[in-house]
Amino acid sequence: MDLSFIFMQFLSGLTMATLLFLVASGLTLIFGVGNVFNFAHGSFFMVGAYLAYQAVSAWHTHFWPAILVAALGAGILGMLAESLFLRRIYGRAEEGGFQILLTYSFILVIDDLVKLIWGTEYKSLQRPAGLTGSIEVGSLTIPAYNLAIIGIGLVVVVLAWLILSRTRSGRIARAAAVDREMLGSMGVNVPLTMTLVFGIATAMGGFAGGLAAPLRSVTPGAGIEVIIDSLIVVVIGGMGNFWGAWLGALILGEVNAFGVATVPEWASLFNYLVMVLTLIFKPEGLFAPRRIRKV
Amino acid sequence: MENKKNYKAASFWALFIVIFAAVPLVKTSDYQLMLANHILLWGMFAVAFNMLFGLTGMLSFGQALYYGLGAYAVGMTVRYMGEAWFLPAIGAGLVAAIILSILVGLLTIRLSGVFFTVLTLAFGQLVWQIVFTCYHITGGDDGIQGIIPPGVLSNRVVYYYFALALVLVSLWCLRRLVDSPMGLLLRCIRQNPERVRFVGGQVRRNQLRIYMISSFFAALAGALMAGVDNSIHPDMLYWTTSGEVILMAVLGGIGRFFGPFIGAAVIIVIGEVVGARTEFWPLIIGLVMMVMVLLLPRGLAGEFQLLRARLASATNGNRG
Numbered sequence: 246m247d248l249s250f251i252f253m254q255f256l257s258g259l260t261m262a263t264l265l266f267l268v269a270s271g272l273t274l275i276f277g278v279g280n281v282f283n284f285a286h287g288s289f290f291m292v293g294a295y296l297a298y299q300a301v302s303a304w305h306t307h308f309w310p311a312i313l314v315a316a317l318g319a320g321i322l323g324m325l326a327e328s329l330f331l332r333r334i335y336g337r338a339e340e341g342g343f344q345i346l347l348t349y350s351f352i353l354v355i356d357d358l359v360k361l362i363w364g365t366e367y368k369s370l371q372r373p374a375g376l377t378g379s380i381e382v383g384s385l386t387i388p389a390y391n392l393a394i395i396g397i398g399l400v401v402v403v404l405a406w407l408i409l410s411r412t413r414s415g416r417i418a419r420a421a422a423v424d425r426e427m428l429g430s431m432g433v434n435v436p437l438t439m440t441l442v443f444g445i446a447t448a449m450g451g452f453a454g455g456l457a458a459p460l461r462s463v464t465p466g467a468g469i470e471v472i473i474d475s476l477i478v479v480v481i482g483g484m485g486n487f488w489g490a491w492l493g494a495l496i497l498g499e500v501n502a503f504g505v506a507t508v509p510e511w512a513s514l515f516n517y518l519v520m521v522l523t524l525i526f527k528p529e530g531l532f533a534p535r536r537i538r539k540v
Numbered sequence: 541m542e543n544k545k546n547y548k549a550a551s552f553w554a555l556f557i558v559i560f561a562a563v564p565l566v567k568t569s570d571y572q573l574m575l576a577n578h579i580l581l582w583g584m585f586a587v588a589f590n591m592l593f594g595l596t597g598m599l600s601f602g603q604a605l606y607y608g609l610g611a612y613a614v615g616m617t618v619r620y621m622g623e624a625w626f627l628p629a630i631g632a633g634l635v636a637a638i639i640l641s642i643l644v645g646l647l648t649i650r651l652s653g654v655f656f657t658v659l660t661l662a663f664g665q666l667v668w669q670i671v672f673t674c675y676h677i678t679g680g681d682d683g684i685q686g687i688i689p690p691g692v693l694s695n696r697v698v699y700y701y702f703a704l705a706l707v708l709v710s711l712w713c714l715r716r717l718v719d720s721p722m723g724l725l726l727r728c729i730r731q732n733p734e735r736v737r738f739v740g741g742q743v744r745r746n747q748l749r750i751y752m753i754s755s756f757f758a759a760l761a762g763a764l765m766a767g768v769d770n771s772i773h774p775d776m777l778y779w780t781t782s783g784e785v786i787l788m789a790v791l792g793g794i795g796r797f798f799g800p801f802i803g804a805a806v807i808i809v810i811g812e813v814v815g816a817r818t819e820f821w822p823l824i825i826g827l828v829m830m831v832m833v834l835l836l837p838r839g840l841a842g843e844f845q846l847l848r849a850r851l852a853s854a855t856n857g858n859r860g
Contacts, residue, residue: 524659
């Protein structure tokens with residue numbers, strides 16, 4: 246195991262971490278702001294991947310407009326799902342359980358619709374022109390597309406953080422997380438805010454799905470894998486913790502990359518191993534502030 | 541009032557027993573017997589699941605783990621040690637389910653709400669992944685075929701009555717549990733865990749107990765199912781199995797003891813009519829789930845009872 250091999254694995258782990266973070270941060274955003282747990286979040290990732298494939302293969306667009314189609318499509322689908330279905334069960338007794346059941350039904354319906362539209366075969370998407378090659382730095386060869394994903398991810402992280410912490414929209418979103426009723430009485434259209442937040446979060450999922458499409462083949466049923474992985478990220482990082490989610494994604498991405506390189510057949514178990522260890526030693530998440538334990 | 545209620549409950553149980561005991565006498569094919577057996581075992585699985593969700597308010601998305609564990613305990617024992625070990629294997633599956641549910645429960649019950657749900661899902665998928673990866677031991681994607689119960693149990697009718705007896709005993713135990721002081725405490729935990737702590741109740745300990753009990757009966761259902769189908773497959777451990785048992789409970793009604801059983805019967809009959817293995821099965825159960833959650837959250841049993849109560853009060857109102 247020489248140094249360049251380790252570096253390559255590190256980079257592929259970082260790529261996976263970036264994509265995971267994009268998905269997981271959407272998940273925490275909806276949960277933090279709207280107190281809605283979107284079990285179908287991974288399905289929006291999958292829809293994004295399919296839309297990007299559709300745009301490139303059937304409408305012959307370039308890669309980057311296709312990614313935009315993926316994000317927009319997933320975002321609109323998310324807003325429809327929120328305003329037509331999820332909104333109806335807000336405030337119901339034992340809302341949490343019913344939210345999971347409702348979004349679980351989204352997974353099943355979206356999965357089958359995707360199968361109806363695109364069939365069950367694996368689809369693949371070419372890397373965008375200009376990023377197909379790799380960059381040589383000394384003895385290292387770095388795939389350009391991975392580097393682009395990491396860069397885009399960083400930009401999105403910083404932008405999202407700036408919007409949430411520095412703008413009026415971000416303040417409204419954070420206020421919605423604390424007290425929706427109060428926010429409504431201040432003249433903010435709370436239902437619209439919730440729909441928009443849901444749309445932004447699912448658009449981030451679709452965006453990540455489009456970006457990931459050239460790296461992993463596009464298949465129906467990818468939604469559930471993605472949601473479990475992003476949940477593990479959130480458990481590691483602590484729910485609602487923005488930077489925690491980033492570090493959680495980084496840990497999971499690297500563990501996975503080195504797992505695949507060393508013991509490929511057991512690699513998928515490593516994710517769970519990280520989750521179990523976190524649960525044993527710090528169930529509130531590695532980066533959550535220590536709270537007083539409930540008896 | 542109390543007597544009337546007891547009388548009604550007793551007649552319900554009697555009807556239940558008569559219907560299921562009569563199936564082998566009136567059936568016209570082995571297929572119908574298998575269908576009745578599936579309803580019994582899925583019904584027990586769904587009622588046991590509802591001990592967590594409907595009674596205690598813990599939505600587990602990983603009960604397929606124990607269902608599959610029971611099935612694989614029987615399947616693998618019969619495969620490697622012969623069919624004579626069928627009955628001990630059921631016991632082994634149950635013991636394994638208790639041990640595993642303590643370990644998983646200790647880890648997952650530390651978190652509540654959606655985290656509990658997703659962690660149970662993750663643990664279920666973890667075991668599924670292990671079974672899938674160790675294909676040279678577990679049969680992987682193909683599962684294990686040719687699991688024949690030994691001796692008289694190899695007769696389908698005898699096996700049916702054997703399963704029926706075990707299901708009846710299990711349902712009776714669970715019914716007693718719901719009516720016990722522990723059942724009351726669990727209902728309180730569903731409504732307000734904080735208050736239960738204030739009055740000195742043990743929230744986590746009782747949650748762990750009911751998790752163990754629910755998992756125990758899920759494993760029993762899985763173990764008995766191995767003898768009905770004569771085969772097992774990794775799908776029994778997959779998350780869609782957990783999803784299906786949740787749908788059964790929600791469809792039948794999570795607020796009633798027998799609600800999930802009714803849901804199981806309905807789903808299995810629908811599955812047979814449209815063909816459970818068709819491409820559109822997930823779409824169908826997804827749409828059923830959506831309708832139940834949005835429009836009929838009390839489930840078939842709960843909405844029926846509500847309707848009856850409304851009709852009764854309407855007629856009383858007319859008289860008055």
